[in-house]
Amino acid sequence: MLTQAKPIATASREFAVTRTFNAPRDLVWKAWSEADRLAQWWGPKGGKLDVAKLEFRPGGVFHYSMLMPDGATTWWGRFVYREIVKPERIVFVSSFSDAKGGIARAPFDPTWPLEVHNTLTLSEHDGKTMLELHGAPVNPSAEERVSFEGLFDCMQQGYGGTFDQLDEHLAKT
Template sequence: MENPNDISKRILTLKRTFNVPVKTVWEAWTRPEHVAQWWGPKGMEVKVIQHEFKTGGHWKYVMLMPDGNEFISEGVYSEIIEFEKVVSSANFKPMTEGVILQALFEENGDKTNFTFSVIHPTEEYCKQQEKMGFYNGWGSAFDRLENFVASH
C-alpha cells in the first residue's frame, strides 16, 4: 500500500545554476524591490503589496494581467536560513492554493546552485499543477530572475 504522505509524489522541482554569487541571488529573492523585477512570467507587471521577510511574516504580490485582472500570490514564511533556505506557504489565486514553496541556495564558488520546489497537498493536485504548466510558468520566472541577477 502506498503512503499518501509520500512527499516524492507531491513535489515538483526546478534546478538552476546562476553565474553570480549566492548573495546576489538571495537578495533578488528576498528584497521586495528586486522581486518586483522578475516574479512571474515575461511581460507581467508585478506589485509587491506586502513583504515581511521574517519567520511568520506575510508576503503578497499582485501580477497585473493583460486583460486587467489581477493574479494574487501570497503566503507566510515558515523558515528562513540566510543565504541557504526560504520556506513559505503559498496561494496563487485563483489557480493554485495550499502549497509550500521551498527555495534552496547553495554557494558554488562564484556561482549559485538554486533548487526550487513546490510541495502540494496531494499527489493528484501535484499532477494537475504539472499539467497546468508548472515548469513553463516557473521556468519563465526563473529566466527573468537569471537575467535580473546577471545585470545586477
C-alpha cells in the same frame, strides 16, 4: 539564522525545479528577500508585479499582485514564511489570495490546492548559484493532488520564464 518550526502535511509527490545562475549566492538571496528586487522579476514573463507587503521573517508575509501579460487581468498571491536560513534556505507556504491577503482559489483551476509548501535552497559553486525549489500541496484532497501533479510540465515552463527574468535581473545588478 531565523527559523520557525511548524510541521506541515504535504502530498506524496513533490514538484521540483533546479536552476543555476551566473551570480553569487548573496546576490540571489537579495533577489528573493528584498521587495524592490522581487518586483523586478517574480511572476509570469511579460507581467508586472506590485508588492503590497513584504515581511521577510518567519511568520511574515509576502503579498503581491500580478498584472498578467494580457494587461487586463490581475492575480493576487502570497507567501507565508516558515523558515529562513540566510543565505541557504527559505521555506514558505504559497497560495493565491485576494487583495486583502486572504487565501483564495486559483483563478485558472478550481481544484488547484489552496496552499503549497515550498523549500528553496541556494548553494554556491565557483561564483555561481544553484537554486533548488521543491513544492507540494498542503493537506490536499485527492482532486487537488491530481490537479497539482497534472500541471508539473506547466509549472516547469512557468518557473522557467520566471527564472529567466531573475537571470536578467541578476545580470543587471
